[in-house]
Amino acid sequence: MRKNSRPIRRLLAAALAGCLLAGCAGRELALLPQSPPPQSAPAPTETPAPQPLRIACEAPLPAGFEALLEAYAASQAAGAVLLDPGDAGGSPDLVLLARRPSVQGYLDLAQDPLFTVLIQNAAALPGQDLSGPCPALPLGFGGYGYLADEELLKALLGEGFDPALLQQASSAEWTGFVQALGGWIEQPAAQPVTLAGQEFTLPAEPPPAAQALTGVFAVPAAEPDVFAGSALSPVLCTAFRTAGEAKADEELLTGPLNSLWSAFRLETGWMAGPEGPLARGDERAAGQTLADAAGLVAGGRAVFCRAFTGRLLPLLPAEQAARMLLAPLKYPFDETDLAPNAAYTLEQLAGWPVVGTAGWLAIPQDAGEDARARAEGFLLWLFASAEGQRALTGGMGLLGIAGGEPGSPALQTAADALAAGGALPDLAEGFAPAAHLQASEALAKDWLPQASWNPYQRAGYTDAVLAALGGAE
Secondary structure, eight states: OOTTTHHHHHHHHHHHHHHHHHHHHHHTOOSSOOOOOOOSSOOOOOOOOOOOEEEEEOSSOOTTHHHHHHHHHHHSSSOEEEEOTTOOSOOOSEEEESSOOOSTTBOOGGGOGGGHHHHHHHTTSTTOOOSSOOOOEESOBEEEEEEEEHHHHHHHHOTTOOHHHHHHOOHHHHHHHHHHHHHHHHSOOOEEEEETTEEEEEOSSOOGGGTTOOEEEOOOTTSTTTTSGGGGHHHHHTTOSSTTTOOOOHHHHHHHHHHHHHHHHHHHTTEEOSSSEEOTTOTTGGGOOHHHHHHHHHTTSEEEEEEEHHHHGGGSOHHHHTTEEEEOOOOOOOGGGSOTTOSSOHHHHHHSOEEEOSOEEEOBTTOOHHHHHHHHHHHHHHHHSHHHHHHHHHHHSOBBTTBOOOOSHHHHHHHHHHHHTOOEEOGGGGSOHHHHHHHHHHHHTTTTTOSOOOGGGTHHHHHHHHHHHHTTO
């Protein structure tokens, strides 16, 4: 966290702890098992075993979520179980949803004083209006952008490299840096690059940390939303403020989608592979998963991977995950891409990371008293206890909405952006997963197999994306 934001978050955490302890005492929701009251004559009855928390989760399961539940079980005697899809053995106590639900069907947490401080903290997420009924809390938050190992970047640019310059770099500087770096990987030679107006020189010979590089980007092209999902958020931010407003408006989005195509053209022009560079048209490129991309980053084959912290960091070795930086997405927008009365400037679109969540936790409306107590106990453990905060950060690449230590420069960047009001909302949440799948396939299946990308042909791409998003509104 930023120095000036830590006392605030500590005060919020302290206030939350006091609120939670007071509420728990009144409703017997203490995070630790309570001792039975003393009895004048002990009765030879057995204490019933505590029931585990039952969680239903939308597929795919977020990375690290099972490890989170293991940490919960180590802290709480009852533990938790994940229900299989279609499980008829009873209703879940808690539901993990990919998108924020409507109030219908779920408890309004705003009516429960236990969650007042948590809702206030969650309201800091950009693009989220939690001033009214609150049917769900975000499962922590993280940043989406270009993730890179700080140690590798310092080896390439020198110890004088400041990660803040990567945040501040313009889209044009980013393009020049990527092209220079890609050429350097193919044929090392000292050459200058500029970031935020400051000049650096790529070394004449590859330093040890960079000797295994095969490309600039690790591209998980096999993932169903790699060319959509949160990658669409800056595009949507050129015209809309909230996920609820976002729609497939041809007039407003055609220009920004053209710029997105250009950004993907740059990215897929410098792809890393396990044995060497991958070119567009190489069928091996289409088969790379996020786990494969994480392996390329971990093995020093790629410099950047465009991903959400909550998806990539859990796949990296812990030591490396703690070194990862987050750079904002650098799409080549110009003034013609901005809608009238646009909420964000070109500088903000290039300098602010997308900040969002890996899911939403909700308690079903029909949950009984015991089920609700178990669900509330889990939420309080997750957001109010040190164990829960560590499990989120260390195991899931997320920060809890009640604070905690970031654990990596990438999460620090997301936390700082959120605290300063300098984060882009994840407006992609306004569209269904099926829409993102179709929009991503418009590039993965139609363009990635082509070695040459002609800008005059990109109208077909923008039309396909708009049709995908419009079909799921």
